[in-house]
Amino acid sequence: xxxxxxxxxxxxxxxxxxxxxxxxxxxxxxxxxxxxxxxxxxxxxxxxxxxxxxxxxxxxxxxxxxxxxxxxxxxxxxxxxxxxxxxxxxxxxxxxxxxxxxxxxxxxxxxxxxxxxxxxxxxxxxxxxxxxxxxxxxxxxxxxxxxxxxxxxxxxxxxxxxxxxxxxxxxxxxxxxxxxxxxxxxxxxxxxxxxxxxxxxxxxxxxxxxxxxxxxxxxxxxxxxxxxxxxxxxxxxxxxxxxxxxxxxxxxxxxxxxxxxxxxxxxxxxxxxxxxxxxxxxxxxxxxxxxxxxxxxxxxxxxxxxxxxxxxxxxxxxxxxxxxxxxxxxxxxxxxxxxxxxxxxxxxxxxxxxxxxxxxxxxxxxxxxxxxxxxxxxxxxxxxxxxxxxxxxxxxxxxxxxxxxxxxxxxxxxxxxxxxxxxxxxxxx
Amino acid sequence: xxxxxxxxxxxxxxxxxxxxxxxxxxxxxxxxxxxxxxxxxxxxxxxxxxxxxxxxxxxxxxxxxxxxxxxxxxxxxxxxxxxxxxxxxxxxxxxxxxxxxxxxxxxxxxxxxxxxxxxxxxxxxxxxxxxxxxxxxxxxxxxxxxxxxxxxxxxxxxxxxxxxxxxxxxxxxxxxxxxxxxxxxxxxxxxxxxxxxxxxxxxxxxxxxxxxxxxxxxxxxxxxxxxxxxxxxxxxxxxxxxxxxxxx
Amino acid sequence: xxxxxxxxxxxxxxxxxxxxxxxxxxxxxxxxxxxxxxxxxxxxxxxxxxxxxxxxxxxxxxxxxxxxxxxxxxx
Numbered sequence: 102x103x104x105x106x107x108x109x110x111x112x113x114x115x116x117x118x119x120x121x122x123x124x125x126x127x128x129x130x131x132x133x134x135x136x137x138x139x140x141x142x143x144x145x146x147x148x149x150x151x152x153x154x155x156x157x158x159x160x161x162x163x164x165x166x167x168x169x170x171x172x173x174x175x176x177x178x179x180x181x182x183x184x185x186x187x188x189x190x191x192x193x194x195x196x197x198x199x200x201x202x203x204x205x206x207x208x209x210x211x212x213x214x215x216x217x218x219x220x221x222x223x224x225x226x227x228x229x230x231x232x233x234x235x236x237x238x239x240x241x242x243x244x245x246x247x248x249x250x251x252x253x254x255x256x257x258x259x260x261x262x263x264x265x266x267x268x269x270x271x272x273x274x275x276x277x278x279x280x281x282x283x284x285x286x287x288x289x290x291x292x293x294x295x296x297x298x299x300x301x302x303x304x305x306x307x308x309x310x311x312x313x314x315x316x317x318x319x320x321x322x323x324x325x326x327x328x329x330x331x332x333x334x335x336x337x338x339x340x341x342x343x344x345x346x347x348x349x350x351x352x353x354x355x356x357x358x359x360x361x362x363x364x365x366x367x368x369x370x371x372x373x374x375x376x377x378x379x380x381x382x383x384x385x386x387x388x389x390x391x392x393x394x395x396x397x398x399x400x401x402x403x404x405x406x407x408x409x410x411x412x413x414x415x416x417x418x419x420x421x422x423x424x425x426x427x428x429x430x431x432x433x434x435x436x437x438x439x440x441x442x443x444x445x446x447x448x449x450x451x452x453x454x455x456x457x458x459x460x461x462x463x464x465x466x467x468x469x470x471x472x473x474x475x476x477x478x479x480x481x482x483x484x485x486x487x488x489x490x491x492x493x494x495x496x497x498x499x500x501x502x503x504x505x506x507x508x509x510x511x512x513x514x515x516x517x518x519x520x521x522x523x524x525x526x527x528x529x530x
Numbered sequence: 531x532x533x534x535x536x537x538x539x540x541x542x543x544x545x546x547x548x549x550x551x552x553x554x555x556x557x558x559x560x561x562x563x564x565x566x567x568x569x570x571x572x573x574x575x576x577x578x579x580x581x582x583x584x585x586x587x588x589x590x591x592x593x594x595x596x597x598x599x600x601x602x603x604x605x606x607x608x609x610x611x612x613x614x615x616x617x618x619x620x621x622x623x624x625x626x627x628x629x630x631x632x633x634x635x636x637x638x639x640x641x642x643x644x645x646x647x648x649x650x651x652x653x654x655x656x657x658x659x660x661x662x663x664x665x666x667x668x669x670x671x672x673x674x675x676x677x678x679x680x681x682x683x684x685x686x687x688x689x690x691x692x693x694x695x696x697x698x699x700x701x702x703x704x705x706x707x708x709x710x711x712x713x714x715x716x717x718x719x720x721x722x723x724x725x726x727x728x729x730x731x732x733x734x735x736x737x738x739x740x741x742x743x744x745x746x747x748x749x750x751x752x753x754x755x756x757x758x759x760x761x762x763x764x765x766x767x768x769x770x771x772x773x774x775x776x777x778x
Numbered sequence: 779x780x781x782x783x784x785x786x787x788x789x790x791x792x793x794x795x796x797x798x799x800x801x802x803x804x805x806x807x808x809x810x811x812x813x814x815x816x817x818x819x820x821x822x823x824x825x826x827x828x829x830x831x832x833x834x835x836x837x838x839x840x841x842x843x844x845x846x847x848x849x850x851x852x853x
């Protein structure tokens with residue numbers, strides 16, 4: 102067996118073992134339930150959700166869908182930041198996980214787009230009318246154009262160009278997908294000139310995508326932060342908070358993904374080393390601390406001198422209706438940071454510990470997204486309406502879980518078509 | 531170009547809610563949608579309680595947050611000041627609803643033909659007389675397009691998945707009539723007219739009375755002025771607040 | 779500068795300029811508060827699509843730069 106074929110086999114490409122098939126089938130089944138739920142919504146309208154008008158109807162018009170729009174777009178932070186860290190700061194230990202990070206970015210941005218569509222009352226119109234009439238004066242414009250069209254496209258370009266080398270290597274051997282690899286490689290022959298060109302392009306792309314990244318997450322935060330009449334939302338910290346929590350959830354996802362890949366594909370253990378997890382753990386810990394600091398400042402500011410409604414909302418978060426979510430989020434982040442500190446002080450980073458951090462920060466991020474969206478709508482009214490209640494229905498949960506399964510399925514399918522970890526270190530001669 | 535505004539005389543309002551009914555009949559709003567709403571507020575502790583009533587239409591703000599945030603320009607402000615929703619352009623994102631501090635927006639969570647107050651198809655005679663339509667009589671004015679911009683903006687029964695709110699009865703104003711709430715109030719709480727005309731009733735009332743606007747410090751610059759009363763405070767409680775959590 | 783570099787740089791620059799023009803000039807007019815119908819319509823139909831195209835062009839330039847056939851492609 103040639104070296105190439107052996108390497109290919111080790112990456113899991115083309116190998117659908119019983120575990121993969123079972124996982125794929127289960128994910129597909131969940132996606133099917135999600136599709137069934139969405140069709141109910143299309144037929145009957147969003148009355149099948151737990152969403153209702155705030156004010157006289159006592160509900161919350163934004164809920165799970167919007168919370169997960171923010172969450173999915175937040176997770177997408179990971180890909181390009183890791184790619185940028187590798188390119189701009191030359192952090193070699195992160196290089197083997199760049200491809201799965203970029204893939205996560207692309208998949209989660211698509212999931213974010215689908216979450217927006219799931220929330221729209223007129224989704225098809227949403228697509229056509231946004232391209233036709235979208236107004237830059239609306240904070241949504243940034244979400245639509247910069248995040249979906251700009252950031253997603255840029256990540257696809259980066260992903261495509263970064264994969265050409267492996268595509269070229271894979272195309273050497275006859276296989277069922279050889280045509281696909283040849284198409285992807287598009288004339289790449291790994292010559293010194295081409296390699297140099299790719300270095301330059303990746304560097305410039307990383308620099309170009311970073312401002313796009315910050316702008317994209319900031320506009321998402323501004324969707325909430327610019328609402329002057331919404332106690333609990335109107336805050337200068339929304340946009341920066343979104344950027345930081347995006348980093349936290351994205352890197353947490355990558356840690357879990359990298360550990361999974363390392364466990365399922367033993368050949369990657371030489372490339373995905375403990376040093377990789379050490380770096381992920383450190384970044385997670387630092388970003389987690391920054392977000393906890395933001396949380397503290399927001400609660401302090403609103404509690405000390407916020408007007409009446411804001412003070413009520415803080416009370417709701419700390420020991421009222423929404424306290425379970427607030428504390429799940431805060432304690433989750435705190436626990437992750439503590440694990441990180443312990444690892445750091447010990448001087449060695451256990452992969453399992455970093456995975457635990459990754460899981461904790463994502464649960465925390467989901468809880469935080471939920472309490473960003475809903476409390477201000479149910480309890481943040483400036484006029485003397487009664488307060489509202491929001492309980493998501495099976496339709497909303499099924500659609501969100503279906504979307505997550507769709508993402509997992511996409512990543513699984515991709516890993517069977519193309520190596521999820523680059524074949525050889527890009528700097529090996 | 532007229533500059534439409536509304537005055538609401540709180541000294542006259544007795545909380546009968548005829549305006550809410552008139553609005554509902556005029557615009558065919560489904561259940562749980564109150565483009566015009568009247569707060570019945572109580573303050574103080576028994577036996578020293580006081581009741582006040584506060585009608586709340588859309589405020590048609592000059593610096594409307596809903597207009598600023600609409601991603602596709604479906605929510606817009608006309609030159610004469612009326613803020614309207616283009617039902618054909620609305621994508622149902624509900625951003626206007628979360629941006630509005632007054633809570634005047636009502637989303638069609640289901641088809642507006644469902645959620646009517648009566649089951650129009652149950653009575654055979656009604657069904658036959660109304661040609662099976664729901665509701666049996668559809669105001670043709672709701673389907674006309676108004677203003678230079680010629681957009682579909684009047685009435686409630688159009689599509690599910692879009693946003694609706696008080697239109698100052700644009701389909702009536704365009705014909706020179708008053709909005710339904712103004713015309714039907716038994717004690718003439720409302721006045722509607724042109725601020726540019728110093729002799730119009732609204733202009734005169736604004737000169738004569740002390741007035742306030744709701745949530746002035748949020749900076750929305752509403753076109754609805756409340757006369758002879760006080761703004762609601764956190765001491766006020768609704769007599770009949772909705773308990774949230776009902777399913778539609 | 780080689781053809782590929784020149785071409786890529788031009789596409790990137792053109793895309794950026796197109797994006798800026800679409801954002802500030804072609805889309806709905808900037809004016810606060812939004813007090814007339816004009817603020818709800820783009821000046822040019824499909825201006826947002828033009829903006830998105832401009833942003834995409836900046837990144838397509840990267841593909842052009844790497845894929846343009848030229849020297850150094852064959853060992």
